[in-house]
Amino acid sequence: MQKLKVLSLPYLVWMFIFILVPIIMVAFFAFTNNEGALTMENISDVGQYANIFIRSIWLAIIATAICLVLSYPLAYILSRIDKHKQSTMLMIVMLPMWMNFLLRTYAWMTLLGNNGIINNLLELIGIGPLKLINTSGAVVLGMVYNYLPFMILPLYSVMEKIDKSVIEAANDLGCNSFKVLFKVIVPLSLPGIVSGITMVFVPAISTFIISRMLGGGSNLLIGDLIEMQFLGNAYNPHLGAAISLVLMAIILVIMTVMNQFSPDDQVLI
Amino acid sequence: MKRHVFSLFMLAAALTGSVGCSTDNTTQQNATEEELYTQTLTISDPDYYTRFKGEDISINVYNWGEYISTGTDEGTLDVNSEFEKLTGIKVNYTNYATNEELYAKLKGGGTTYDIIIPSDYMISKMITEDMIQKLDFNNIPNFSYIMDNFRNMAYDPANEYSVPYTWGTVGIIYDETMIDMDEEDIDWDILWDETYADQILMFDNPRDAFAIAEIILGYSLNTENPDELIAAADKLKEQKKIVQGYVMDEIFDKMAAGDALIAPYYAGDALAIMEDNDSLNFVVPQSGTNLFVDAMCIPTGAKQKEAAEMYINFMCEPDIAYDNIDYICYSTPHQAAFDMLDEEVQNNPVSYPDDELIAERTTVFVNLSDEANKLMQNLWTEMKSAEDETVNKWLMPIFLLLCMVTVVFVLIKRHIKRKKDIF
Numbered sequence A: 001m002q003k004l005k006v007l008s009l010p011y012l013v014w015m016f017i018f019i020l021v022p023i024i025m026v027a028f029f030a031f032t033n034n035e036g037a038l039t040m041e042n043i044s045d046v047g048q049y050a051n052i053f054i055r056s057i058w059l060a061i062i063a064t065a066i067c068l069v070l071s072y073p074l075a076y077i078l079s080r081i082d083k084h085k086q087s088t089m090l091m092i093v094m095l096p097m098w099m100n101f102l103l104r105t106y107a108w109m110t111l112l113g114n115n116g117i118i119n120n121l122l123e124l125i126g127i128g129p130l131k132l133i134n135t136s137g138a139v140v141l142g143m144v145y146n147y148l149p150f151m152i153l154p155l156y157s158v159m160e161k162i163d164k165s166v167i168e169a170a171n172d173l174g175c176n177s178f179k180v181l182f183k184v185i186v187p188l189s190l191p192g193i194v195s196g197i198t199m200v201f202v203p204a205i206s207t208f209i210i211s212r213m214l215g216g217g218s219n220l221l222i223g224d225l226i227e228m229q230f231l232g233n234a235y236n237p238h239l240g241a242a243i244s245l246v247l248m249a250i251i252l253v254i255m256t257v258m259n260q261f262s263p264d265d266q267v268l269i
Numbered sequence B: 001m002k003r004h005v006f007s008l009f010m011l012a013a014a015l016t017g018s019v020g021c022s023t024d025n026t027t028q029q030n031a032t033e034e035e036l037y038t039q040t041l042t043i044s045d046p047d048y049y050t051r052f053k054g055e056d057i058s059i060n061v062y063n064w065g066e067y068i069s070t071g072t073d074e075g076t077l078d079v080n081s082e083f084e085k086l087t088g089i090k091v092n093y094t095n096y097a098t099n100e101e102l103y104a105k106l107k108g109g110g111t112t113y114d115i116i117i118p119s120d121y122m123i124s125k126m127i128t129e130d131m132i133q134k135l136d137f138n139n140i141p142n143f144s145y146i147m148d149n150f151r152n153m154a155y156d157p158a159n160e161y162s163v164p165y166t167w168g169t170v171g172i173i174y175d176e177t178m179i180d181m182d183e184e185d186i187d188w189d190i191l192w193d194e195t196y197a198d199q200i201l202m203f204d205n206p207r208d209a210f211a212i213a214e215i216i217l218g219y220s221l222n223t224e225n226p227d228e229l230i231a232a233a234d235k236l237k238e239q240k241k242i243v244q245g246y247v248m249d250e251i252f253d254k255m256a257a258g259d260a261l262i263a264p265y266y267a268g269d270a271l272a273i274m275e276d277n278d279s280l281n282f283v284v285p286q287s288g289t290n291l292f293v294d295a296m297c298i299p300t301g302a303k304q305k306e307a308a309e310m311y312i313n314f315m316c317e318p319d320i321a322y323d324n325i326d327y328i329c330y331s332t333p334h335q336a337a338f339d340m341l342d343e344e345v346q347n348n349p350v351s352y353p354d355d356e357l358i359a360e361r362t363t364v365f366v367n368l369s370d371e372a373n374k375l376m377q378n379l380w381t382e383m384k385s386a387e388d389e390t391v392n393k394w395l396m397p398i399f400l401l402l403c404m405v406t407v408v409f410v411l412i413k414r415h416i417k418r419k420k421d422i423f
Helices: A002-007 A009-030 A041-080 A083-098 A101-112 A117-124 A136-159 A164-172 A177-206 A209-214 A222-230 A237-259 B007-015 B025-030 B033-038 B079-087 B099-108 B120-128 B141-145 B188-192 B206-217 B226-240 B250-257 B267-276 B305-315 B318-328 B335-340 B355-361 B370-385 B395-422
Strands: B058-064 B090-096 B163-175 B200-203 B243-247 B262-266 B280-283 B289-296
Touching: A002 A009, A009 A237, A041 A083, A041 A136, A041 A177, A041 A222, A041 A237, A041 B370, A041 B395, A083 A136, A101 A117, A101 A136, A101 A209, A101 B250, A136 A177, A136 A209, A164 A177, A177 A222, A177 A237, A209 A222, A222 A237, A237 B395, B058 B305, B079 B090, B079 B305, B079 B318, B090 B099, B099 B120, B120 B289, B141 B305, B141 B335, B163 B188, B163 B206, B163 B250, B163 B267, B163 B305, B163 B318, B188 B206, B188 B226, B188 B262, B200 B206, B200 B250, B206 B226, B206 B289, B206 B370, B226 B370, B243 B250, B250 B262, B250 B267, B262 B267, B267 B280, B305 B318, B318 B335
Parallel strands: B058 B090, B200 B243, B200 B262
Antiparallel strands: B163 B262, B163 B280, B163 B289
């Protein structure tokens, strides 16, 4: 046991310097003003951006739901096929992630553009050019496209561990396939669902480059707002820190609620 | 001014060899290898530059992306390596994308820079905040080349802090095959024309966007009057429903690809797009515009002030100034470099509008007061997030508190449940 503690020391130091200290600094900035005096003003000011928060949460929820619906059947199929086929299929799932994130999003910009490939094809079959880019739909699409693998992987790794004989036993005892799904597979894969949702929802709610590139600057999300405070014209790190703090609180609440669905021994927080 | 953050994506454009701005690429590409190496540098006073030789010093230069000649175009010089060769001073060269990024970097501390090249309004902001220092013009004899009308600009009235590097105007770039209008008739109000709904791009930067609304409303571009700022914000709100997107660097790609018909843009970059896409045209509206100047400054706390002044002087050498301006396509305030340009470029009304227009109808930004800046920023965010109902200032603190209470409550409940399970 003593040895294990020594081994964890490098990470503990890392965690202290690069995780704990920055969080304390964010909190410090959020509750002080330019002169360094204690103030609640920054947190109060965040209130005026309530609609941006609501939009961000809403879009992130939609993107997460779409990811879940797309990934769940795929992860199940993946976990049931041949072992060596599985690794090939997994590689195909991972393939888009080998490409740079910005480049992938940029590709969508040219696909969805008014003169982009999709609109050109639509025009050929007689459906006039549609407004695809710079809409909140495009932002959701970008989120789903970029974060889908983060949903598939945890679902797959949990489902892979579900023993085939468990499903066979359920069948033997008279369950139809619906009952097998809802009484056996879903409960057993709950931890995977929870961690998949976490891994998609958290980056989706705080993204800024997707909304910037696909939302055309008129679909501001929390991430854009924070970026504006640190690198943009607004330059107000104190307000930026306050927004980040509120965002952290929102994520914490949502994660806590989510964790109530997973079995006690696999709690993330 | 804000060019090429996405330059990576312009690879395609670069491959076709069209990023440079000199008027004829084909002849340039035909230039022989020999010419590439016969390019020599003539320096006015070689003795001046060798003072620091062998002292092993280095300077940190912080500049916009794609804003110096790198010698990649045939027949031009790699400015930084020429400087190193001549003076023995090592140049550490890094880039930024916006004035605000530069400001944040300097404010944040950590690194010191010896040369920065901010724009007009940022220079006056930095002067008031003591972030840049006075230059010793005895060390910059080449300042004599700077044209008279670019000395003592509004942002640096006594011209003590800065040496102009480039300038340009903001105008309208549009697709002339789709918009059937005379060049002279095109004015800023075309950006509000509903016939082009969803085909209009707008600056994603409050200062530039407000400036356009202020011109239309007939206000000063440097107004600090809250009523005028609010009126300008209302004007921008009116425009929102017909704007396709609020973008900065993406204007380049979107206009080149024909994704939009009209956009405001910086003259130098506009010239570069027009090379890619023949159907585009650029006008500087008659009703007036913003004239921007990027100038070289030395931050307070620079470690090598004299070497930095030497670098500024070097940048003002006619050959160097010419190569830089040839590479970056903006307009030059340097008389000797201007005289070396092709006549076609000298007479191009996009790069060098006539003096009368500059004097009468352009305004240089100066820094606004903190209150005006804050108001503009708030109005801008409000305009972009579209809903402007007043909110209770207790909303967020209470929300934050509720979040924390929920978390603690859930954790305690879970803890109790676990204890019960044990028994």
